[in-house]
Amino acid sequence: MATIEFLKQELAGLPSTDPLLELSGALYGGSSLVLRHGGALSISFTSKSPFIMRYVLSLSSRALANWQPRQALLSRAGHKLSFSVDLTPVQAQQLFSGLNPLEPAQLERRLRGKRAAAAFTRGFFLISGYAAVQGTHLEFSCSLPVGRRLVERSLTSLRMTHGSQIRRASEITYLKSRQDIMSLLAAWGASNSLVSLEELQLEREMDNQVNRSVNAELGNLQRETRAVDELRAAFDRTDRTCLSPRTIEVVQARLRYPDLPLSKLADKIPGCISKSTIHYHIAKVLQNAR
Secondary structure, rough: OHHHHHHHHHHHHHHOOOOHHHHHHHHOOEEEEEHHHHEEEEEEEEEOOHHHHHHHHHHHHOOOOOOOOHHHEEEEEOEEEEEEEOOHHHHHHHOOOOOOOOOOHHHHHHHOOOOHHHHHHHHHHHHEEEEEEOOEEEEEOOOOHHHHHHHHHHHHHOOOOOOEEEEOOOOEEEEOHHHHHHHHHHHOOOHHHHHHHHHHHHHHHHHHHHHHHHHHHHHHHHHHHHHHHHHHHHHOOOHHHHHOOOOOHHHHHHHHHHOOOOOHHHOOOOOOHHHHHHHHHHHHHHHOOO
């Protein structure tokens, strides 16, 4: 798959299917959420990417009632951008479907739908998601247990197997199935990243097939080499006066052409001879040597 920056830039540039739910996901993926007097709400998060901040601002202006640009404060914190949003009580209720964003029962019910779940996780991932380039791991990270619960509710609605853990005080929800990750990219509409991951999977499958073929050939070669070495040692130890001229002829041909299959080796031996007869003469020498 392409880099995480490429994936997030693609997601931020896609048309929004549900701006309100995408914005809800983005804000639950933020670094802090503070409920203020009268139902007002302050939310903040950080990102290295200006296009993600523009994405959140665009969602806010489209989805929230009476949105004013001054409600958002953008500043720099080291190599990252710090972004704070102050929501009015009306906007908070509109966004979180209730007065308390820490108990979003109505939002959880909405996330039972696949389209709602896809929109929510898309916004959440843009703020605090990570994906391995190999497409073997994708995760959502947040500071609040309620955020993890909402992501898990969404992934369950999308019928994706997921796990969770706490890592350095962060709530982590992750996918490890490449097929689930591809399905999630498809649900988000991230076609370019999906094609990139499909190409990577095809490349890995071809590499695995080639490796299996090479390993099989190497194994066959090693077995053939051991068999010829064993036959040569047995032939050297055997009293050849006890062997028939035909047996000596067959064994010498085998030692002279160790890499030939028996069907081809028969062409190197005078007269008409079958594979089973070649086996018989070789086995006779090995048995005599023992």
